[in-house]
Amino acid sequence: MYLEDLVEGTLDEFLLECVGNKIEEVSQLPYMLEGINYLSDKEELIAETDMCEILGIDDYSAEHCYEEDGKIYIFYSLDYILQTFIGDEFVWRIQGTIKAQLSMPDDKTANWAEFANSEKSFEELYEEYKNLVQFDRIDYVFIEADTI
Numbered sequence: 001m002y003l004e005d006l007v008e009g010t011l012d013e014f015l016l017e018c019v020g021n022k023i024e025e026v027s028q029l030p031y032m033l034e035g036i037n038y039l040s041d042k043e044e045l046i047a048e049t050d051m052c053e054i055l056g057i058d059d060y061s062a063e064h065c066y067e068e069d070g071k072i073y074i075f076y077s078l079d080y081i082l083q084t085f086i087g088d089e090f091v092w093r094i095q096g097t098i099k100a101q102l103s104m105p106d107d108k109t110a111n112w113a114e115f116a117n118s119e120k121s122f123e124e125l126y127e128e129y130k131n132l133v134q135f136d137r138i139d140y141v142f143i144e145a146d147t148i
Helices: 002-010 012-023 026-032 042-048 122-132
Strands: 051-068 071-086 089-105 134-147
Touching: 002 012, 002 051, 002 071, 012 026, 012 051, 012 071, 012 089, 012 122, 026 051, 026 134
Parallel strands: none
Antiparallel strands: 051 071, 071 089, 089 134
């Protein structure tokens, strides 16, 4: 029960930020759009894209978590709408779901409780802890993309 409270309560905003920032990485576009064959000039536009921004999040959750060998493992799902840009020009609106398997040190190594009762701002804590989260696997499913 403690682990679920930690992941779904204390670290809820932190994990959402970690996964959201991963989706916004331009380097994720080729994986996200891999099975989409109907986009014109897809490879060229992916190469030119310099920014992605989440427009909306419909649903997110830590579907399962467990501890093993000093690590916390989390299976995380997030439904999103993403906008891609080349400079100031809109390119695509992408809607889909990310299924991510994350791992991070357990609370014996990292003081995750700081997120519940810290005098630091969330931004400070995020910057301090974000590099402890590893993306062990990422699957993009139910992807739809439209040109704008």
